[in-house]
Amino acid sequence: MVVSILLVVAAFATPYMVNVIANVRLRGGMTSLAGLFQDCRAISIKQNRLMSTHFTIVSAGPVAYVKDASVSSPSLASTDPQVQLGAPVTKVTSLTGITGAPSVLDNATLGFTPQTVDPTFNPRGLPCTYSGGTCTGIAGYVYYFTDSRPLGANGWAAVSISPAGRVKVWMWNGVSWGG
Secondary structure (H helix, E strand, O other): OHHHHHHHHHHHHHHHHHHHHHHHHHHHHHHHHHHHHHHHHHHHHHHOOOEEEEEEEEOOEEEEEEEEOOOOOOOOOOOOOEEEOOOOEEEEOOOOOOOOOOOOOOHHHHOOOEEOOOOEEOOOOOEEEEEOOEEEEEOEEEEEEEEOOOOOOOEEEEEEEOOOOOEEEEEEOOOOEEO
């Protein structure tokens, strides 16, 4: 009888625990990415040069890394500041057309119109769009991520950078975005 009760409790608790662990893993990846954006900003100020954060995919999943913005073909090197976002996490370029995707973070929520290209920080630590060797205006950014889960709907997260350089992690709770 005791074993039967334990099996019933385990059957109800397992999906919940899988979801909790996936949420913690997703939030951890986003917090690491937010920290890398802050590192990129600090390196830009310290070295008095334009620095960019780039995204790539390696065998263990997506990676974000920092490079000098003037590098014409930035590729990941072992000496670059970098964070591993984890294999079940995927960077999503656009939320439109994806079944079950949350609403986009727009100007009304963010207070700015977000860009989705690789962010660059100028020597004053402000985010800007890098093009042709220069930073073209101060810009804000937002990046969306999802993870695949064995049970239930995917988790969703976003990281934004305001035009003032404030980095924020957003988590989708199924109804709205929250910090």
